[in-house]
Amino acid sequence: MEKLSLDKSKIKIVLLEGVHPNALDVLAANGYTNIDFHKKALEGQALIDAISEAHFVGIRSRTNLTDEILEQAKKLIGIFCFCIGTNQVDLDAAAKRGIPVFNAPFSNTRSVAELVLGEMILLMRKIPEANAQVHRGEWKKSADGSHEVRGKTLGIIGYGHIGTQVSVLAEALGMDVIFYDIETKLPLGNARPVSNLSELLAKSDVVTLHVPEDDSTKNLMSAERIGQMKQNAILINASRGTVVDIDALAAALEAGKLNGAALDVFPVEPKSNQEEFVSPLRKFDNVILTPHIGGSTVEAQGNIGIEVASKIARYSDNGSTLSAVNFPEVSLPENKGASRYMHIHVNKPGVLTSLNKVFTQDGVNIVGQYLQTNAQIGYVVIDVEKNTKANLLEQLKEIDGTIKTRVLY
Ligand SMILES: NC(=O)C1=CN([C@@H]2O[C@H](COP(=O)(O)OP(=O)(O)OC[C@H]3O[C@@H](n4cnc5c(N)ncnc54)[C@H](O)[C@@H]3O)[C@@H](O)[C@H]2O)C=CC1
Numbered sequence: 001m002e003k004l005s006l007d008k009s010k011i012k013i014v015l016l017e018g019v020h021p022n023a024l025d026v027l028a029a030n031g032y033t034n035i036d037f038h039k040k041a042l043e044g045q046a047l048i049d050a051i052s053e054a055h056f057v058g059i060r061s062r063t064n065l066t067d068e069i070l071e072q073a074k075k076l077i078g079i080f081c082f083c084i085g086t087n088q089v090d091l092d093a094a095a096k097r098g099i100p101v102f103n104a105p106f107s108n109t110r111s112v113a114e115l116v117l118g119e120m121i122l123l124m125r126k127i128p129e130a131n132a133q134v135h136r137g138e139w140k141k142s143a144d145g146s147h148e149v150r151g152k153t154l155g156i157i158g159y160g161h162i163g164t165q166v167s168v169l170a171e172a173l174g175m176d177v178i179f180y181d182i183e184t185k186l187p188l189g190n191a192r193p194v195s196n197l198s199e200l201l202a203k204s205d206v207v208t209l210h211v212p213e214d215d216s217t218k219n220l221m222s223a224e225r226i227g228q229m230k231q232n233a234i235l236i237n238a239s240r241g242t243v244v245d246i247d248a249l250a251a252a253l254e255a256g257k258l259n260g261a262a263l264d265v266f267p268v269e270p271k272s273n274q275e276e277f278v279s280p281l282r283k284f285d286n287v288i289l290t291p292h293i294g295g296s297t298v299e300a301q302g303n304i305g306i307e308v309a310s311k312i313a314r315y316s317d318n319g320s321t322l323s324a325v326n327f328p329e330v331s332l333p334e335n336k337g338a339s340r341y342m343h344i345h346v347n348k349p350g351v352l353t354s355l356n357k358v359f360t361q362d363g364v365n366i367v368g369q370y371l372q373t374n375a376q377i378g379y380v381v382i383d384v385e386k387n388t389k390a391n392l393l394e395q396l397k398e399i400d401g402t403i404k405t406r407v408l409y
């Protein structure tokens with residue numbers, strides 16, 4: 001009988017960007033001890049050196065895994081984002097190498113929603129300016145331009161996991177909620193969809209962005225769109241820095257068009273905590289600037305550590321690709337009475353026939369088979385009766401179109 005493709009102690013896991021220690025506990029509990037833990041993000045040659053021998057890599061939003069970097073990580077089996085955004089990874093480049101990319105789609109969403117809610121209330125009350133003034137020794141007690149959020153209109157762009165939570169929380173404060181999304185979404189509570197972005201911008205006292213970084217959202221808030229916002233409105237961005245044209249926002253603030261803004265993400269963010277943050281927005285007292293900490297709470301990070309490390313163990317032990325963002329999703333029941341093989345291949349005619357031939361010609365009984373495909377990739381998991389003598393793995397590797405194949409148990 002064939003042995004496990006790799007002993008667990010030889011499976012190298014590289015964790016970057018100081019993911020929560022819960023991840024280490026979960027991995028240890030699942031028998032994974034060969035872990036290289038880095039507190040910081042790496043780039044360039046340092047990143048290549050760190051992951052060149054890795055089987056799994058865990059990152060957050062700061063580590064860019066490009067096609068060129070992945071080319072140097074020949075042993076990589078899986079990429080695990082301990083965050084929501086996966087824009088920092090070249091998803092196609094990973095898929096074509098048979099590497100699924102996973103994320104944590106829920107665990108930090110509440111933290112972002114709470115931050116946005118807090119910022120909205122502070123900005124509507126002009127607290128950032130008042131705070132800065134008092135710190136400087138100025139005492140300007142006044143109600144001018146200071147408002148309750150009750151009865152005001154909140155416009156949410158991107159009604160996904162975070163946008164919907166902001167919606168529910170804002171309604172609890174007595175706000176009218178409208179939203180715009182490119183997909184049809186179930187409105188929660190009394191929230192109402194609007195048919196286009198211009199309508200949302202024209203009606204909202206506060207606009208908050210909860211979209212991913214992609215081609216459709218690049219500079220979504222351009223000078224023209226900011227111009228369509230209400231006079232004295234507020235703009236909040238805790239999604240991705242590329243979504244807002246920062247110079248246009250600075251100009252709108254300078255012109256007194258907007259009453260304030262809150263930004264947690266920026267087109268260019270410092271690479272480390274030692275680097276200076278440079279932005280034309282620094283000079284505005286009515287702008288809340290935070291260092292990409294929307295998801296940085298003890299609760300969110302602790303939960304993400306458990307969630308994503310469990311996904312590493314599940315994929316490595318069992319082959320489950322549930323919640324992979326670039327890969328056919330297969331969730332598999334364990335079949336410990338069997339031997340499990342996995343085969344990742346280019347999705348083209350004939351591969352499955354060749355694959356089944358490998359087993360049938362050796363008289364091996366297939367007791368379970370799970371297949372999912374997308375346009376590029378096919379992912380098959382095959383459970384066969386134990387105690388076979390045949391060297392099946394070598395034969396699977398020979399199949400034309402094979403990208404990766406392993407014995408899981
Ligand atoms: N500041 C921080 O620390 C954090 C930032 N984020 C960012 O927030 C983003 C949103 O997170 P979730 O709500 O969990 O994602 P999600 O995927 O649940 O929701 C995103 C929504 O945006 C919609 N959308 C996509 N393109 C659009 C467009 N051009 N116009 C309007 N709507 C569009 C989608 O249909 C979807 O409903 C993430 O992609 C991530 O970049 C997430 C967590 C923490």
Ligand SMILES: O=C(O)C(=O)COP(=O)(O)O
Binds near residue numbers: 062086108293
């Ligand atoms: O979850 C996300 O997409 C975030 O932006 C949070 O990223 P972080 O874990 O803080 O690097």
